[in-house]
Amino acid sequence: MPSVLQEPRPRSTHATTYATRHSLPAVWMRAGTSKGLYIHRQHLPLDQAEWTPILLRAIGSQDSxxxxxxxxxxxxxxxxxxxxVSMSKRAGIDVEYTFVQCAVGVAKLxxxxxxxxxxxxxxxxxxxxxxxxxxxxxxxVSVRIFNTNTSSTLISTISVDPSGHFLEDGDYRIPGVMSPGSAVQMAFTKPAGSMTGALLPSKxxxxxxQVPSKGRDASIPILVSAVDAANPFIFVDSSSxxxxxxxxxxxxxxxxxFIEAIRRRGAVLMGLARDKEQASLTRGTPKIAVLSPSGAKDGRTEVTSFSMGKVHxxxxxxxxxxxxxxxxxxxxxxxxxxxxxxxHDKLTRRDSPHDITIQTVPLRHAGGDMDVDVRLASNGTIEDVTVFRTARRLFEGKVYYLM
Structure with missing residues (x-):
């Protein structure tokens, strides 16, 4: 049977421009119940506005x-x-870090x-x-960290091995992670007013x-607390x-x-958005959670948290x-x-040398239980809040992207 010859495709008369492959040195880590890219500040452009196309492509949200x-x-x-992350020139600070949340299904940071x-x-x-x-x-080692997003300071205390590297292995467990690890102590110092300048921005x-409900005539009154400590949150009373x-x-x-409708109105209440339409453009701030009593004898508060429009x-x-x-x-x-x-009363103790009251707040979420220590000055000011996490370095190398 004779072979069939195919006519060659005509070449374009216009020059074709191709995207170039680039690489970005990075470390992929599991930190607490999240995973993320850890990048040296020096490996990104000086102008933060130029980070967006690079980071979107590295994570994979450039095409929505x-x-x-x-x-x-x-x-x-x-x-x-x-x-x-970068070394810091600020007095009393070891490193600075900027957090970036990449949206899923949307080309946005x-x-x-x-x-x-x-x-x-x-x-x-x-x-x-x-x-x-x-x-x-x-x-x-205790590392003093300045978070550039909120202009706040954290003190992280970690264990190191004989070679001077982070000791990952340990027996500390956190809810949401199956394997134990070395405890990472995180103290958020003076956390009140991280973005709004006040613990209670609504005063x-x-x-x-008043939140309208789809298919229903009347708006529903929802009882909330607008609180800004480490991050702004709208806490909703489940009973309302x-x-x-x-x-x-x-x-x-x-x-x-409905939760998103509450969150947008909360953003306006906190002064983080001019109106509900502007609040819809930044879904990560403020965050929102629904609270209820757990009914347990240990007095835990049950919390259902939401992240970027979904249940956390x-x-x-x-x-x-x-x-x-x-x-x-x-x-x-x-x-x-x-x-x-x-x-409640059993979980309050005093640090008498410093006239500090330490209150342990027991919480329950979808991943399990956790206790949080709050150090309060005699005037009720929150000095710091301490929590524990674990972390693991998963891989290091280069992330490739086309641009």
Whole structure:
């Protein structure tokens, strides 16, 4: 049978321009219950405005692909995070870090707010990368970290091995992570007013938000507390939510839309947005969570948190800091719920040499239980909030992207 000859395709008369492959040195880490890229500040352009196309391509959201197939993101908000780290010239600060949240299914980065889970990987990264010196024989290092998003300081204390690297192995467990690890202590110093300048931006411990419900004539009054500590949060009293919300569950699309409607009104209440339309453009700030008593004898507060329009698999670390701060603030939704817990008085102790009261706030979220320590001055000012995480370095190398 004679062969069939194919006519060659005509060449274009115009020159074709191809994208060039670039590489970005980076480390991929699991920090707390999140995963993210850790990048040296020096490997990115000086102008932060030029980071966006690079980081979107590295994570895989440049094409608004919800699966992020052309990047290393994990198709969830908790696995699409970035930490940009550098040595600091600020007095009393070891390293600075900028947190970047990459949207999933949308070509957008969010530079507002901080992520406590990703922050818990900064000290291990800084030590292993030589940004923080470890003295011979030293077994524990405290790293002072300045978060550029919120202009706040964190003190992270980690264990190091005989070679001066972060000691990953240990027996400390956190809810949401199956394997134990070495405890990473995170102290958020003076966390109040991270973005708004005040712990209670509305100047009231509680507010009523009138929120319209789809297919229903009247708006529904929702009891909330607008609190800004480590990150701004809207805490919703579960008992004020409509019956259909409790029946449908937090995962239903109607419920998620209703939560977003509350969040947008909360953003305006906190002064973080001019109106609801502007609030819709930044879904990561403020964050939102629904609170209720757990009913347990240990007096835990049950929290359902949301992230970028979806139910969070556990609780943001900054959410735990903010919620614990709210629970220690008279009159807030969190404080009222905590007061109903039988274990409240047993979880308060004094640090008499410094005239400091230490209150342990027990929380329960989808991933499990966690306790948060809040140090309060005699005038009620929140001195610091301490939580514990674990972290692991997963791989290091170069992320490739086309641009």
């Amino acid at each position: 692909d919800p699966r992020q197939l052309n990047g290393i993101g994990g198709a969830t908000s908790t696995t699409s995070k970035i930490a940009v 969010d530079f507002t707010g901080n992520c406590g889970n990703i922050a818990s990987g900064v000290a291990p990264f800084a030590v292993d990368e030589g940004l923080v010196a470890v003295k011979p024989g030293q077994r524990e 009231s411990p509680t507010n009523i938000l 939510m409509p019956d259909w919300y409790h029946q449908a569950g937090s995962l239903s699309q109607e419920s998620l839309s 698999s556990s609780l943001q670390l900054t959410g735990a800091v903010c919620l614990a701060s709210a629970a220690c603030t008279e009159g807030t939704v969190a404080h009222r719920i905590r007061q109903k817990g039988a274990a």
